[in-house]
Amino acid sequence: MTHRLAVLISGSGTNLQAIMDAREHGSLDVEIAVVFSNRANAAGLERASQAGIPTATLDHRDYPSREEFDQAMIDLLTPYAPDTVVLAGFMRILSSVFVRHYAGRLINIHPSLLPKYRGLNTHARALEAGDSEHGCSIHFVTEELDGGPLIAQAPISVQTNDTVDSLSKRVQQREHRLYPQVLQWRAQNRLELTYNGVLLDGKPLPTQGYILT
Template sequence: MSSRIVVLISGRGTNLQAIIDACKLGDYPGSVVGVVSNKLDAYGLVRAKDADIEAIALSHKGFESRESYDQALITKIDKFSPDIIVLAGFMRILTPAFVQYYQGRLINIHPSLLPKYQGLNTHQRAIDAGDKEHGVSVHFVTEKLDGGPVILQAKVPVFDGDTSDDLAARVHEQEHRIYPLVVKWLCENRLRMETKDKNEVAILDNNILSISGYANDE
């Protein structure tokens, strides 16, 4: 049975498009059944509609608290009966109640080699630090911001003279490759999150992944 995927977005939806495109492949074990944005003008909503996927705009404006918004968000998401919830440029900090509700089914993509550069402006921070490599991480979402166990990373070089836009373009190319792959692993029930010795870990094919995720070259 094909896994049901709901994608949360706030902007252009390029990672959403990568996942939609992957789902069109004959052997892909999942399908995007719904897209939800907190921004009414997010271009990702257009991408969803173009692919005949139900798209919902639920603005966070007008809600009294993060908790009340997240509860409304859960209601919208659950109408799709999802197996997997994918954060693809969803620019909101989620409440503990939301994260706990979808624990183990909720993943995010972050533009850095976690645990480096949690939060915003990751490309410029890598340049300012003089890093020779940068990249992207897909991770399970926990209550710690950008702190859930890493599943997969992709590295890119940082060249002399790079701007943050140069580096972002290089990272985006890798994002579109690795995010559909991780979603596929979840759809195939090959990937899960467990608590070991009070710490959450990512497990792929019954093997506990390292702090840098699968197939990281140390």
Template sequence: MTSPKTRVAVLISGSGSNLQALIDGQQSGELPIDIVAVISNRPDVRGLERARDAGIDAITLDHKEYDSREAFDQALTEQLDTLQPQLVVLAGFMRILTPAFTNHFAGRMLNIHPSLLPKYQGLHTHQRALEAGDTEHGVTVHFVTAELDGGPAAIQAVVPVAASDDAASLAARVQQQEHIIYPMAVRWFCEGRLVMNENRVLLDGEPLPPGGYQVRNLQPQA
């Protein structure tokens, strides 16, 4: 008997390349998910086209139409609650979320951030890593809490920094890893293997270290 698919809602603000990795996983059967909707806080972004092309409900909830962060988050909460997702995936969703929102979805909301958290929370992570002279950089999938980019990590991919790197070349290699580890984390969650309990992440019942499960320079599947 086939297990039921996990209902997933994806929040975006832009091109949706990580969304596409999830869509590809759904369509190939690699991910046991049903993406019930893609919601963008910005109209006319590429990610909404990706959703429509895949036959997924594409919803715009323009944050500029709300007079406060709290009002937008309340509207977003109500929209999501009508969809009844078991998992909310932030895929380039460029909004600082209110504690009321993050608490409502605690333990069932994942984000991906292009740094080896807790390093470089916020923006311009690739340039900051280069300016600091780091020899390694990477990307983190983490559960979302009220602290910006501060929720406990599920998985990190480590990417070596080359002497010839600029921010664009480093970002391209990090993004390749994003498209591998985000579906991995989503699959683990759907299979019941990955959970957040009292602000700690457990994988197969065992607590993960602060950086989460760590991998290095994974290669995409052919």
């Protein structure tokens, strides 16, 4: 059976587009069962609709607590039977209700070389620190914000003339290569989270994950 994805977004959906492109070009063997957003005007929803992919929205402001919103998301996503839930620019901190429900099936991409710069404004923070290297990370999601076990990272060199915008664009280019590759591992049943850590082809990955060169 084809591996089914639920992709969660809050904005323009550039990583969603990279996933759709990889699927279209045959390098990613998945079905995108649904694209979900907590913002009805998220541009990524239009990308999905134009590609004939089902979309769904819920407004988090309609729910009195984070947990109730997360349970509503679970209820909405359940009929789509996702094998992997993909966070692709989903700008909500998830509660334990959601994280525990999808434990081992919930993956996020973050624009830094974790454990550096969890949270927001990662590019500015890397520049302010004078880092020579920056990049992106993909990890399994746990209840610790941006702290789940690493799957893969894609480093880039920071240039002396880099700005937040130029750094962001170059990191995004790496994201668009890395995410489809990791999701193909999932589709091929090569990647899993176990009590012994992250396994690829049955072997533990190093603490920093696979490094895309």
